[in-house]
Amino acid sequence: MMETTELNKLSWQLRLDTLDIIMAGxxxxxxxxxxxxxxLTELYFREMQVSPDRAEDPNRDYFILSKGHSMEAYYAVLCARGFLSLEDVRSRFSQFGSPYIGHPHNTLPGIEMNSGSLGHGLPVAVGLALAARMDQxxxxxxVVTGDGELAEGSNWEGFMSGAMYHLDNLCCIIDRNRLxxxxxTEDVMALDNLKDKLSAFGWQVVDAMDGNSIEELHAAFETARKTKGAPTAIIAHTVKGRGSSVMENKASWHHHVPNPEELSQIRRDLLQRKEACAS
Amino acid sequence: MNNTIPNRQVICEVLSAHAETDRDIVVLCSDSRGSASLAPFFKDHPGQAVEVGIAEQDLVGIAAGLAKAGKKAYAASPASFLTTRSYEQCKVDCAYSGTNVKLIGISGGISYGALGMSHHSAQDIAAMSAIPGMRVYLPSDRHQTKHLFEALLQDTQCAYIRTGRNPVEDVYSGADCPFEMDHATLVRDGRDATIIACGEMVSPAKAAAEILTAEGIDTRVLDMYCVKPIDRAAVLAAAEETHAIVTVEEHAPFGGLGSMVAQIVSEACPKRVLNIALPDAPVITGNSQQVFDHYGMNAAGIAARVREALA
Incomplete structure (x- = not known):
């Protein structure tokens, strides 16, 4: 199991890998x-019981990327965790006939369910959690959802059923980047006050005020694990485009592809953040 | 009608019987356990039953999650809601993700009669068949329904099964119900014309063939309960061996059994194919039989269409 400082440093390397994948595709x-x-880093390298050698183990933990469009980040994580080859993903992402598409696809090792269309992950996660409980x-x-994604009504059906069945083996992490x-999000379809909403739905809610802090996320997952009788939602207050001033907190960078100048600036910024981490 | 047992009740009986020994069978309902005749299952197997309330998207998503974790998930909800409200979950969470979810559309077609188009599912064959990896079954009577569910319990792919609300006339008997998975059942053979029907239309198709045969028109009847994967060989044999084909379905006139049969016949062995279906409009108010009679979806109407096809 990796420690906080290592995970922090790893997250910056994974951003660099993500950038490479995006540029290649x-x-x-x-x-x-x-x-x-x-x-994703905290989940895959410390929190979750998953690994390539126990991909079919019924006792493994399950992960669903409901915000499936964050696939490039997920590829970087799956590669670093040994499920996939970074070289292969980088060379074939989005190419003709490639298995590496822009959303999770469960013919690939390590991916449980297909997603892409928003609002699907939470109900599926409720089913997975129910099955685990039935089989003891x-x-x-x-399950990781976006925040804009929560406008999909199916999520709220999932929040209701998760609470109804007291699924304390279920944890929903909301990537609250506000864009x-x-x-x-507050201009497109207002979501605040999210904590009150989720609490009212019967969930244990943890605000990770810095949702890009490995340490805070670690503590939040610990709370989730210790919570009995209710599922936990972690509202991770994150920064969209985190890592470079070129793209941070800019809605236009939702799926913008960096031009050569932006690319070199982002790469410099990410490297600098990585090197600034204590090793 | 002698039979008083609706097909949905048979589904409950088959699932209940197997649930005794197969702990992986899980039945899900969306406040629909009564209308699905699944209340006895919920009562007898509470640990294998999941109520999700009036939330069809959640119903199918949860079923897919259960199936992903190794369960045999049977999600039952009115066909109208199951195939439109949760269409995307059927597509993404079941078919695309490859989960073993059996989607049971109850009170299908125009079973709900006077409740109106919101409750009718005259689009479900077209919608569900268009999803890659989704199979579509419309069993014709209670005996075939039993065989179909016994077979579905043995496989691991998702499927959509539509059943009606009311008891239907037996096409087969308990002792004589030929069934081969994904092969049309030859209800009766004939050399002049073929009627290909599915679901509740098989019974009037059989009656129509009896009328026609008495007139000297030797009529074959195929029960195409497996609308997808359709029995292509049986369709082609009918086109080759008889002079015309009439399809009958409790469905919109587009994208259903008639469309599929016509596509196969026109490709490989062109013959006249006439379709009998519901209109491209909200149907007239009435119970199932009144609606069927109004649109000629009964023995006399089907027989007339066969004569027209041969003319």
């Missing part, structure tokens, strides 16, 4: 990739 959802990175398996189920493709 000629497109991707860079803004959300960068905001969700610490969430220790599996925990983690979606058309602009701010």
């Amino acid at each position: 000629g497109g991707g959802h860079i803004g959300g990739d960068m905001s969700v990175m610490e969430i 398996r220790p599996s925990r189920v983690y 979606q493709i058309s602009g701010g």
Whole structure:
């Protein structure tokens, strides 16, 4: 298991890998990739019981990327975790006939369910968590949603059923970067006060005020694991496009592909952040 | 009518019987356990039953999650809602993700009669068949329904099964119900014309063939309960061996059984194919039989269409 400082450093390397994948494929959802990175890093390298050698183990933890468009970040994580080859993903992402498409596809190792259309992950996660409880398996189920995604009504059906069945083996992490493709979430379809909403739905809610902090996320997951009788929602307050001033907090970077100047600036910034991490 | 047992009740009986020994069978309802005749299952197997409330998207998503974790998920909800409200979950969470979810559309077609078009599912064959990897079954009577569910319990792919609300006339008997998975059942053979029907239309198709045969028109009847994967060989044999084909379905006139049969016949062995279906409009108010009679979806209407096809 990796420690906080190592994970922090790893998250910056994974951002660099993500950038490479996007540039190789000629497109991707860079803004959300960068905001969700610490969430995925903490999950895959410390929190979750998953690994390539136990991909079919019924006692493994389950992960669903409901905001499936953050696939490039997910590829970077799956590669670093040994499920996929970074070289292969980089050379074939989005290419003709490639298995590496722009959303999760479960013919690939390590990916449980297909997503892409928003609002699907949470109900599926409820089903996974119910099955684990029926079979008395220790599996925990983690689902990452976007914040703009929560305008899809199916999520709220999932929040109702998760609470109804007291699924304390279920954890929903919301990548609250406050931006979606058309602009701010509060301007497009207001979501605040999210914590009150989720609490009212019967969920244990943890605000990770810095959702890009490995340490805060670690503490939030610990709370989720200790919570009994209710599912936990972690509202991870993240920064869209995190890692470079070129793209941070800019809705236009939802799926913008950097031009050569932007690319070199972003790469410099990410490298600098990585090197600034204590090793 | 002698039979008083609706097909949905048979589904409950088959699932209940297997649930005794197969703990992986899970039945899900969306406040629909009564209308699905699944209340006995919920009562007898509470640990294998999941109520999701009036939330069809959640119903199918949860079913897919259960199936992903190894369960045999049977999600039952009115066909109208299951195939339109949760269409995307059927497509993405079931078919695309490859989960073993059996989607049971109850009170299908125009079973709900006077409740109106919101409750009718005259689009479900077209919609569900168009999803890659989704199979579509419309069993004709209670005996065939039993065989179909026994077969579905043995496989691991998703499927959509539409059943009606009311008891239907037996086409087969308990002792004599030939069934081969994904092969049309030859209800009766004939050399002049073929009627290809599915679901509740098989019974009037059989009656029509009896009328026609008495007139000297030797009429074959195929029960195409497996609308997808359609039994292509049986369709082609009918086109080759008889002079015309009439299809009958409780469905919109587009994208259903008639469209599929016509596509196969026109490709490989052109013959006249006439379709009998519901109109491209909200149907007239009435119970199922009144609606069928109004649109000629009964023995006399089907027989008339066969004569027209041969003329």
